[in-house]
Structures are given as structure tokens and as C-alpha cells.
Amino acid sequence: MGKEIRNVIIVGGGVIGATTAYYLSRHSSYDRSIHKITIIEATSFASAASGKAGGLLATWAYPSCIVPLSYQLHAELASEHNGTERWGYRGLHCASVRAMGKPSEPDSDCSTPIVDSNGWKKNTQMNNGEKSESLLTVRVPENLDWIDADTIKAYTEMGTPKNTAQVHPYLFTTSMVDLATEAGVRLIFGRVTDINYSSDSVRGVKYEDKLTKEIKELEASDVILAAGPWTSHLFPFAPVEAARAHSVIIKAQVSPYSIFTEISPLKHGRNQKHAPFVTPEIYPRPDGTVYVCGDTDTSAPLPLSSDLVTCDENECQNIIDQVSTISVKLKGGEVLKKQACYLPNLKKGTVDGPLIGKTIFKGLFLATGHSCWGIQNSCATGKLMSELIFDGKAKSANIESLDPRRLFE
Secondary structure, X not given: OOOOOEEEXXXXXXXXXXXXXXXXXXXXXXXXXXXXXXXXXXXXXXXXXXXXXXXXXXXXXXXXXXXXXXHHHHHHHHHHHOHHHHXXXXXXXXXXXXXXXXXXXXXXXXXXXXXXXXXXXXXXXXXXXOOOOOEEEEEXXXXXXXXXXXXXXXXXXXXXXXXXXXXXXXXXHHHHHHHHHHOOOEEEEEEEEEEEEXXXXXXXXXXXXXOOOOEEXXXXXXXXXXXXHHHHHHOOOOOEEEEXXXXXXXXXOOOOEEEEEEXXXXXXXXXXXXXXXXXXXXXXXXXXXXXXXXXXXXXXXXXXXXXXXXXXHHHHHHHHHHHHOOXXXXXXXXXXXXXXXXXXXXXXXXXXXXXXXEOOOEOEEEEEOOHHHHHHHHHHHXXXXXXXXXXXXXXXXXXXXXXXXXXXX
């Protein structure tokens, strides 16, 4: 099956499209003399969520049917292609921190942490809501010194460098594209507007050339939709919806702990909605920057392409204000970037995601709906898609629960 002539089109130049192209070009049956692989990208590679994500990798992510495979493949890619230098691959700690945000001027009676013999800080603080005599001791790793000790109310370890890692998502995605093109994958810049069918089979795609705006058609034996939140624009059967997420990048050299926060009270932030707490996520990177993202929103509809995504300055400032209440280090850091993107979520009440595999139309495949774990699960998705194309079935993992054909049952 693998040696028949194939003309594979991948719609979307994000991390899923990039890893799919990479693994197709690395499959043992791939023969560049008879197999054509093309990525069609509307704007630029990693221009949407794949370039604006946190980049966290974890064995405790979801879904469990592909997470272990993808985590291992990330490690293998980093080893083979010097991912440590090329895209910032490294293991790191991960924790959940519940904190009480403090005002701009620190209280004069802040406690001083005591370090025990195991390298953990013991922060003795008032237990919020208890009598003043009641004290709460919170043990925090000694080198987590950039979260202000007097704000921490609870610390829960979620991961260690043995089961948690990270990549710089933009660098990882573009590196996968570069490696794929070196193996013969072709790149086209244009916005796919339609999928062409012949009866119950895919025949190719129609796209608008990015430079000339000319409408062109390209024939294909196989079309893989890896268009993230734009998937349903081309294939309405896919229940993919978009959720906008804002993030900022702050210049700060801090220890490698990714932190899921729960910060209260909300006394800081511009135009914030009233809520008992906020939950920004913090991801230090080895390049001396810290990525911080906030909650998602649906106030702005998904635009036609990633270059038209708007960033709400107030939302970004809220994120900065929130983390500034628990970290002097981040508060004093230079804000290098404010940005927004859209996550590809599956509509509630439909099916669990992501969607990986065949559809009811011969030659049409879906690789979409990865939500917040797109970077983590990209490698498994790409590997499995290469098997579906060249072997006719997924061999590296059981993905029956992710089969897009469930949508038609």
C-alpha cells in the first residue's frame, strides 16, 4: 500500500501540520520520487496558537491514549535534532500555587521563609479565614524564589523533570517545517477555501494564493485537515470551535518551574470581571523569558485568518497585573510581547478530542481539536497520521476513541 503514488495535502502550517509533514517524510514507505507532500498555509508557519502557546509537555496530560507516545517522541526528536539548543527542550518542575495577591506596596510584617535540610522553604503565614492565632506552614522548594514567599497559601507539586518538559512552540514548529522541507515536503502559501470531492472521495483543494490572490486548484489523493479552529470552515461536520486566549512574554531569568496559579483577591487589574480568584499560568523559558497566559474568552469571533487576530490590551494588562501581585521579579520584568490566539476546542456534548483519523470521505483525514495540549500531542498526531496514510491504520497507539467517524454515528 505504501508504494502507490500519493499526493498528500496538509491544510495548515501549525504544529499539527508541521509534525504530520515531518513524520510522513520519515516514514519507511516514503519515496519522494512517487510521493508528493504539500503543506498549504494561509499566512505564515506557527502564526496562530502553535506560535503563541506555552509549550508544556507532560505525561499527565490528556488524552491518555496518545500522551505517553507523544511525550516520548518529543524526547526522541530533541535528542536527534539537538532540540535543547534548537527549540528550548528541557525538563522542568510543575506545581499548583494558591496565593493571596498583595497590594503594590508590600506589607511590613511579611514573613521570612525558613529553609529546611531538604531544600524546602517553610513559609509561616496566617491561614486566611482562621483565627489570628492559627498558623499555616507551606513547604515550597528553595529555588522557587521568584514567587513572593509571603503570598503563597498552598503549594502542590504536579510534575518533575522526569515527567514534565517544555519546548518553545514557535521554534519547535518552524524546526519541524524546516526538517520536513529538507526531506522533500513542498510549501504553498495560500488560504484553502474549499475541499473538492468526487462522489464520496476527496479530489483536492481550492485555495487563494497569498501573493497573487488568484484562485487555484490542487489535486490530491489525500487531504489532511490540520487547520485548528478553522477546520469547521472547511469541514462543517467537525464540531471545532474557537476560544481566544491572551498571553504576555516578560523578560526575567527565573528557575524552571511552570506554575498553575490561583490568585485572590482581585484588587488589581483593569476592567476585570468580579471573581473570587484568577488563574494565570506561568512558564519560564531557558532563553531568559517568562510566558504567562490567562483565561480564554469568546468575545471576539474567529477571523478569516491568523493575521487578522486582534489582541485586547486590557486582557494582557490584566495578566501582567495579576502575576505582579505575587512576584516582584515578574512585576519588574520588561514586557516583551502581548499577543492573542485561538484554541481549537471541541464543542461540549459532542465527542472527546482531539479528532485524529479517517472521515466518511475516502482520502479525507482530520487532525484537529487538540485544545490546550496541541504542542504536547503534536508528535503522536503526526506519527499516527503518517501511519494512517502509508500503512492504512494507526499502529503506534490505539486511537479508536479519537476516530472522527464517530461524528456520523
